[in-house]
Amino acid sequence: MLVPNPDRLLVVPVDREEQTVSPGGILLGNPQKPHPTVEVVAVGDNINGFTKGDECIVATYGGVGFKWEGVEYFILSPSEVLAIVRK
Numbered sequence: 001m002l003v004p005n006p007d008r009l010l011v012v013p014v015d016r017e018e019q020t021v022s023p024g025g026i027l028l029g030n031p032q033k034p035h036p037t038v039e040v041v042a043v044g045d046n047i048n049g050f051t052k053g054d055e056c057i058v059a060t061y062g063g064v065g066f067k068w069e070g071v072e073y074f075i076l077s078p079s080e081v082l083a084i085v086r087k
Contacts, residue, residue, distance in 0.1 A: 002068060006046040009076045011038035011063070014055060021072065025065035035060055035082060038074065047078055055085040 004010040014037040040054040050056075062080035066073055 002042060002073065004042050004044045004075055006044040007077065008044045009040055009047065009050060009078060009081070010042035011040050011056070011058075011074050011076055013037070013072060013074070014039050021065050026061050026063070036062075037085070038063075038076075041073070050078065050081075050084070055087075056081045057083045057085065 002010055035057045038056050038058055040050055040052055040056060043050045043052060058076060059080045059082060063074035063076040066075075
């Protein structure tokens with residue numbers, strides 16, 4: 001189980017076919033859709049306003065990416081989230 005730093009969000013990309021990751025692990029979006037969409041999978045203890053399962057639009061070059069057990073994750077600070085998609 002991955003638990004983010006108390007001041008961070010752990011997310012996974014939603015539109016995997018439209019997003020790529022740079023060799024340095026930065027989440028890049030489709031130029032036609034300038035801001036990547038992610039799903040929150042864990043929330044640090046010091047963060048309010050986010051819950052597991054929230055879909056968020058993030059800054060184009062936001063987060064630090066890594067793979068864990070074959071799944072691509074990103075660690076973001078809340079300031080890198082531009083909006084939460086409420087349905």
